[in-house]
Amino acid sequence: MLAWSAERHPHRRAVGGARPMTFRQWDAYTNQLARALADLGVRRAHRVVLHMGNGTELASCYLAVQKLGAVAVPLSTRFGLAEVEHCLRDCSPALVVTDATTSDLSAQARAALPGPPASAHTGDPDDAAPGSVALAPLVQGQPDGPLSVGIVDRQLSVLLYTSGTTGRPKGVPRTHAAEHAATVAHVLQSGQRGDDVTLGVMPLFHTMGVRTLLASVLTGGTWVPQRRFDADESSDLITREGVTALYLVPTIYWSLLRTGRLPELTSLRRLGYAGAPMTPDLAGRLVEAVRPRSFVNHYGSTEIFTFTVEPDVAARPGSAGRAGLFSRVRVIATDEGAGPTDVVAPGEPGQVIASMDSPEAFAGYWRRPDADRTAIRGGWYHTGDLAIRDEDGNLWYQGRVDDMIISGGENIYPADIEAALAACPAVADNVVVGLPDERWGQTVTAFVVPRTGADPARAVREVQHFIRDSSGLPSLKRPKRVIAVDRIPRSPVGKILRRRLTGGGYDALADTAAGPGAPDRTETTR
Missing domain, CATH: 3.30.300.30 (ANL, C-terminal domain)
Known part of the structure; x- marks a missing residue:
């Protein structure tokens, strides 16, 4: 997708912010970065842990790993030592890439492993932990032409660890085909266009952050990174960079609203949210402050990116809408053992299940057959979410079954x-x-x-x-x-x-x- 956009729009701005790049420049840089990772021993199907703060360097490493046919494993910077160590043991990476914010913690986690993986460090070499290779000098002088790596669509692209609300993080492996389908669906369902400028503040260890990045790459739009969310800094970026599209969780929208600056951010024209329900009160305030041309609710998960989509939040605040472009969704009884034929009547709360036939769907958790047995039954993914389907077929989220x-x-x-x-x-x-x-x-x-x-x-x-x-x-x-x-x-x-x-x-x-x-x-x- 990046190479195609670079061919179509070589001089269009691909990355905004402090380190802007055109599509031609970004494609070339990620080719060089991929060759540097190959020099460190990364090969097809190897897992590469990206334990880094949000930003251009993380996104570039993510894309470079894809170009090698390896598997990107972006880890949450909120994980503690036990969680990082668990993920490293679980995915057995060939390489761990860190930055100044994660170098020490990552070194502690690697030290606890028998035969720890190699480590590379972005940014200032002086910030690297002992034994970690500075990546920047390896990139310099690398050729920038395309790599001769054949990538099969069913090959793994990314392994995302869901932090969840309890228990150890679970790995969700997603193929190139699933990632491409999810990105196409997101572009069509959000109405994103090539002239959109999108704020990239959602972290790349979360599917929303990945989708924001890839949708910009696919459409030839501009992705504007923000290392960590700060409401005033976000407002400044939106104004300075001419951001037109936001895809955020409701808590971030609340923070932006409280600055009182939203009506001043006149470049905004598309709003989208996911990750958690949005109250009608918040939705109404956003409509009043921004007057967006489109306002979309995406309801889904890391496992299957899209369940349902509400394309007009202004008209139906609180609605999760209907099944997405590539999705089939049912609301079934909450009884243990209930299956896809046990559909509840309109207006009756039930558990949401989504078809595993979706091209956006994963094929099962990473090395967790116990989790597969719980979540995947009869070709349907059991979300654990409660919802009501109204007479018009729209879903209204009610919380988790356990809630x-x-x-x-x-x-x-x-x-x-x-x-x-x-x-x-x-x-x-x-x-x-x-x-x-x-x-x-x-x-x-x-x-x-x-x-x-x-x-x-x-x-x-x-x-x-x-x-x-x-x-x-x-x-x-x-x-x-x-x-x-x-x-x-x-x-x-x-x-x-x-x-x-x-x-x-x-x-x-x-x-x-x-x-x-x-x-x-x-x-x-x-």
């Missing part, structure tokens, strides 16, 4: 409650979980982050009044307990880590609970 609250024998789904609480003026962020209760089994509990500068005790009182008088929630769904916290725990890509809250992993700023071991109603505890 369902059972209170007094009734099934309660957090999504509707969270969407209602998002409209409360006292609330900057919220999540609803079920906490243990002797009488009811679980009690519906709202964790809220008070708006900036608000007194926590007063905020929870305001939330209580809002729930009772303005939320529109039926009695069954009204949170019986409200706890103010300084933040909602999330994964690096914005997924809520509910188990931390249900396991007591929080510090209450204020709590409406009363009883032994809990503060009096709305008593500030910090």
Whole structure:
């Protein structure tokens, strides 16, 4: 895809930011980089771990690995030592590439392995850990012509480790064919064009970051890297680089909105999101601030990039839409053993499953047959997500199957409650979980982050009044307990880590609970 775009648009800007490159320059540089990696022993099908911060060098290494027919393994920079060591043991890489931010941690992880892999370092050679080869001098002087490596479409392209919310990271291997199909689908479903300039702040260890990069490469657009998200820096980049398209998680949109600068970012014309649900309140504020020409919700996963797509978030905020271009999706009963024929009626919550026949789909987890047996049954991928399909066929995400609250024998789904609480003026962020209760089994509990500068005790009182008088929630769904916290725990890509809250992993700023071991109603505890 990169070589084709370089032939079509050799002088068009491919990479923006501090180190801009045309497509011809980027194609040549990644050819040179690929040859340097080959000199370090990288061959077809070898895994190459890219443990680096976001940016042009990571993206270039990613593309160079592809050109060798090797397998890129970008690791999260949020992983700790145990997680990095696990991933290295699991994928047995031929090479680990690091930068100044990861060199020491990576060296510790490699030292714990028998027969540790070779290591290369980007950037300043003085920042490299002992035994790590500086990559830049190896690149200089390499020829920049195309490599004579034949790549088969069913060959592995990338191995992405999902951080998940619990347990060890699982490897999701994806082929060149699946990556190409997912990129084509993304371009068509988002309406991306060759004159689009896209902000590349989503990390390349996540499928959203990979898709943002590859969609720009495929269409001949411009990819503008940002090393790590900072709302003001992002706003500056959008203005300076003329960014037209954003594909982000909802938490980043919240941060951009809070800067108050979105109406000034007049180059923006396309918004897209994935990774987590977006509240109708946030969607409405974004529409008002940006007035985008298109606003798309992509619902999917690393395993199968697209499940469903909502092409008009402005018209149907909160909807996950219908099956994507290459997808088939069903909503089935949540009973153990339910299969693709056990479809629930419209309006009834059920588990989302997606067909493994999609050309975007993976073929199974990396060395995890136990995970395959759980997730892949009868040719369908069982997502573990809850959704309702309406009479028009649109999906409305309700959370994870495990997130369902059972209170007094009734099934309660957090999504509707969270969407209602998002409209409360006292609330900057919220999540609803079920906490243990002797009488009811679980009690519906709202964790809220008070708006900036608000007194926590007063905020929870305001939330209580809002729930009772303005939320529109039926009695069954009204949170019986409200706890103010300084933040909602999330994964690096914005997924809520509910188990931390249900396991007591929080510090209450204020709590409406009363009883032994809990503060009096709305008593500030910090």
